[in-house]
Amino acid sequence: MLELQNVTKTFGKQVTAVDDLSLRLDAGVVGLIGHNGAGKTTLMQMIATLARPTSGRILFDGSDIVAKPEAIRARLGYLPQDFGVYRNVSALEFMQYFAALKGVRDPARIRRLLELVNLHEQANRMASTFSGGMLRRLGIAQALLNDPDILVVDEPTAGLDPEERLRFRNLLAELGFHKLVIISTHIVSDVETIAGHLAIMRSGRLVAFDTPDDILGRARGQVWTASVDAAEYDSLRASTHVLQALRQGSRFALRIAHPGPPCLGAQPAEPSLEEALMAQRYAVKEAA
The missing domain is CATH 3.40.50.300 (P-loop containing nucleotide triphosphate hydrolases)
Known part of the structure; x- marks a missing residue:
């Protein structure tokens, strides 16, 4: 058309x-x-x-x-x-x-x-x-x-x-x-x-x-959750792409875009479409 x-x-x-x-x-x-x-x-x-x-x-x-x-x-x-x-x-x-x-x-x-x-x-x-x-x-x-x-x-x-x-x-x-x-x-x-x-x-x-499904499929394995202290949070901000950070007492609950586990204890997460697009954007930047 x-x-x-x-x-x-x-x-x-x-x-x-x-x-x-x-x-x-x-x-x-x-x-x-x-x-x-x-x-x-x-x-x-x-x-x-x-x-x-x-x-x-x-x-x-x-x-x-x-x-x-x-x-x-x-x-x-x-x-x-x-x-x-x-x-x-x-x-x-x-x-x-x-x-x-x-x-x-x-x-x-x-x-x-x-x-x-x-x-x-x-x-x-x-x-x-x-x-x-x-x-x-x-x-x-x-x-x-x-x-x-x-x-x-x-x-x-x-x-x-x-x-x-x-x-x-x-x-x-x-x-x-x-x-x-x-x-x-x-x-x-x-x-x-x-x-x-x-x-x-x-x-x-x-x-x-x-399609949205294709974008989500490629992002699986590139979005992670982790609970870290303040010092590790600062380190991760400098070395990875933190998508979300929520303070929980003295620790931070993070969602991170990274091609592999970004830190000890990180768990793979199901990405939202917005997170999948951001992970794809970061992957393109790193490849360049």
């Missing part, structure tokens, strides 16, 4: 935001993971035809979207990280405006989408009175107006409370059964239970594209 071929984006002569990235994506939920500044937003802007690659091609169903952006725009839904609304209009008026821009002529669809994001009871409220979470939900509703085949959302849970985050994740998971949903985030918990694949970016490059 969507194929990126050796895509590079540079700014000036010094900054390479995306570096020779190739990737093929089909329907399902894909988590785009990376630290702030890894190049995620730039990549998503290129997919949404808001920026042009310096080199390389982006194909949607075989059509080059750089040469023919209309090939994807009518079938794309996009929620940027910084989503602005006209705050002197109601949620309903906002949706009607975007429906007109997208050529959607079905008023019932607007009502259904407001219900889907749990804003139907606030449809006539001014957007200026909405919380950050409500504005994010309004943003996803507008992104779905044209029933897109590709949904691109950048840091979708920013500003949401725990209940709203859960509702949002469930919605994106349901959409992923029939569409390609690309979720950019640096919060692993946003995608660990819903993404079929994770694309991991670091310094503009794609360093891995795997």
Whole structure:
């Protein structure tokens, strides 16, 4: 469905935001993971035809979207990280405006989408009175107006409370059964239970594209627990990668990423997905 071929984006002569990235994506939920500044937003802007690659091609169903952006725009839904609304209009008026821009002529669809994001009871409220979470939900509703085949959302849970985050994740998971949903985030918990694949970016490059199970499998045997005193804790901090440290009286309960037992008495631990990604990152650093 969507194929990126050796895509590079540079700014000036010094900054390479995306570096020779190739990737093929089909329907399902894909988590785009990376630290702030890894190049995620730039990549998503290129997919949404808001920026042009310096080199390389982006194909949607075989059509080059750089040469023919209309090939994807009518079938794309996009929620940027910084989503602005006209705050002197109601949620309903906002949706009607975007429906007109997208050529959607079905008023019932607007009502259904407001219900889907749990804003139907606030449809006539001014957007200026909405919380950050409500504005994010309004943003996803507008992104779905044209029933897109590709949904691109950048840091979708920013500003949401725990209940709203859960509702949002469930919605994106349901959409992923029939569409390609690309979720950019640096919060692993946003995608660990819903993404079929994770694309991991670091310094503009794609360093891995795997299922969560594959990532967890490679990390087994690289995450350890240990209980140590203060002196040994200081030593381990200098020689290993301590993922977590909890003080328990005069001792510290540690979780450590290391290719082998980091100290006497260390026990192998089942890694979380976030720990697995950190262990993989440390392994790449050490190999370099």
